[in-house]
Amino acid sequence: MILSVVIITHNEEANLPRTLESVKPLVSDGKGEIIVVDSGSTDRTVEIAKSFGAKVFIEAWKGYAAQKNSAIDKAEGEYILSVDADEEVSSQLAVEVENTARWRPAIHKFAHVTPDGQLEPLYVNGFWIPRRNYFLGRWISHGGFWPDRKLRLFRRGIGRFKETLVHETLDLQQLPGPGVVATPRRLRGALIHHSYPTLSDFIEHMNRYSSLAAEMVAVRGKVRFSAINIVLRPLATFIYNYFFRLGFLDGREGMLLHLYHAVYVSWKYAKAWELANKRE
8 A cells, every 4th residue: 555644533524525535536546545533523524534435543532643643553555644634635735745655655765875885775754745824715825824844744654743732743763774764855735724714713723722832831840920921922923923924915814813823822821820820
């Protein structure tokens, strides 16, 4: 099997059909598989996943990184493509992924000279994919939200998500034997992230993520009430992203996105202070 597409879900019936339809050509005709790890959806998520031929596993929620690693562990393809339930594989990206897998996964070789002067294969084991983020229906192309590259395509056996509460990232690990892990290459086709169709979705998401991020801050040690973190840091974040990174070019949607992202920063540190006080 060449490719495994892995997805974690929870009540994603609104997004999942679009995601699965976009990856369907990559796994059709026995070329690959779709792995869905669901954390107890109460809507039609599981039914939809099965209708696309996905292998569905229902597991208790363990956190974003642990849940994604569980999906990776179930994959059998030589390559793994990790996709979120609210993302869509663009047609250009689908062609790139298929071509990468077709020419035997990980046989992207370059001459590598070892310290003793010998040549050995240099394998490219991972690929960065640009992500196109949509907010209130608008593509946010400034302010640090494009190209927003994510390491999502990689050889099975070398990729694991870091065990963090939020903002999980993928690590590539060295394999024993000949060859070394090369610096990941970049693909041009984009993942399309249908992230926040409404302000309510965004605010709810930021509220949940700021609570998780606050826990990460609190475990580092004592957290004091700081006007720098709660007021000045959010303000600096807004000014940097909105003005210096040209977020204002994304119109009203850009202004709202960067304004409420700054609020998220304030919430994170305020919640960390509150959490630290409760523990004391």
